[in-house]
Amino acid sequence: MRLATFNVLHGRSLDDGAVERERFRLAVAELKADVLGLQEVDRGQARSGHLDLTALAAEASGATAHRFAPALIGTPGEAYRRLVHDEDGVDEPSFGVSLVSRWPVRSWHVTRLTGAPVRSPIFAPGGFMWLRDEPRVVLAAVIEGPDGPFTVATTHLSFVPAWNAGQLRLVVRALRRLPSPRLLLGDLNMPARAAALVSGWRPLARRATYPAWQPRVQLDHVLLDRRGGARWPAEGTAETPRVPFSDHRPLVVEVSAGPPPRRPGTDRY
Template identity: 85%
Template sequence: MRLATFNVLHGRSLDDGAVERERFRAAVALLDADVLGMQEVDRGQARSGHIDLTAVAAEASGAVAHRFAPALIGTPGEVYRRLAHDDDGTGEPSFGVSLISRWPIRSWHVTRLTGAPVRSPIYTPGPGGRFTWLRDEPRVVLAAVVEGPDGPFTVATTHLSFVPAWNAGQLRLAVRALRRLPPPRVLLGDLNMPARAASLISGWRPLARTATYPAWQPRVQLDHVLLDRRGGARWPSEGAVEAPRVPFSDHRPLVVDTSAGPPPRRPGADDY
């Protein structure tokens, strides 16, 4: 099984600032993920050419099921609104997370997390990158009960706050919500914290330890694949790990292959 998480930066290249459908599709296809969790995903946004990035990724993966869960309606960093309980922002520009699966989904589950009430300094990547004070945004956890080849399991994806301590509280809330769903459980996401902190706070086991940020010279791991096996059937506790460079985003995707033996070489940025 190949599990992957990827903060896609709405598909934007830091080299040319563009979002290109074919470039995005090709990169996702090369990840060859059975289950892919994506963060910073646009739907219907002018800045990404009104592309439905979730649908493009699902087609590229050969998925049988996919879903987008908006964290907010509008454009992050500009004008947006939070979602009401029964509001999914259909037909409006939105921003959130996605799950894509090659296996059928038994049920979908969404948990909403409140953003921090304070601003925090964040590095803006790309040419002329700099630190800016940003307001935090609402977050969302998208979970699915998957009909896997060895039985059902729960997988979820999220993108937690960049505000220290606040993201720790969000992770605890996410774990609490996921424990209501069938084990084993996997969390894929940009948690905005290092692996040791993510493991200690969640109580879950990291399946990968490798730097993923920034993409051009990774120094820290912000993206994680965490496993909770409690109460579940036998589940691989390790696998081959990849963090390939792709031609967009400021993060590298993180892929864990739990099948036996090392995975074949996957093309890197120079192969595009």
């Protein structure tokens, strides 16, 4: 099974500043992901040609199920508002995260997180800048996999240190209510060691993903809940391919999932 997480920067290339439908579609198809979590996803935004990037990613992946969960209505960094409820702003430009699956989804679950109340410096192409934080969202799916159901979630946490740690604890608490095994795919805005310590979950890959042109730190993660994850390997085979857009590289992890291990004394002869 191939799992992938990718902060797509709404599909924008750092070389030409453009968002191109075919470039986006081909890059997602090349990931060959069975389950794909995307962050910084646009829907209906002028800056990305009014594309529905989630639907485009689902088409490129040959998915049977997909969903977009907006974190805000409007354009980040410009004018936006928080959602009143999950169906708010359906016909308005929005920005959030999405999940794409080649396997059927039994149920979808959305958890909303508040942004930090303070501005914080963040590194971007061109140098550091002070930014106001935004509301965040967690999108989870209970998937009917070939070896049974499992839970996958994706999110993009705050760039404000300590605040994102608190958000990650809330994510873990929310996901524990869903069936195991449980996986979290996303841009957590913290390095691998911190993500593992804060969550108590196990990283399935340790590879630098940011910045895309010369990765030095891993901000993007595939984490496995240690509870109920015995049938999954300690670490998967990881790739961070170069893609012609975004300031992050995707993280692709291939794992071999099998049936739960037998308990001693349960074999019959």
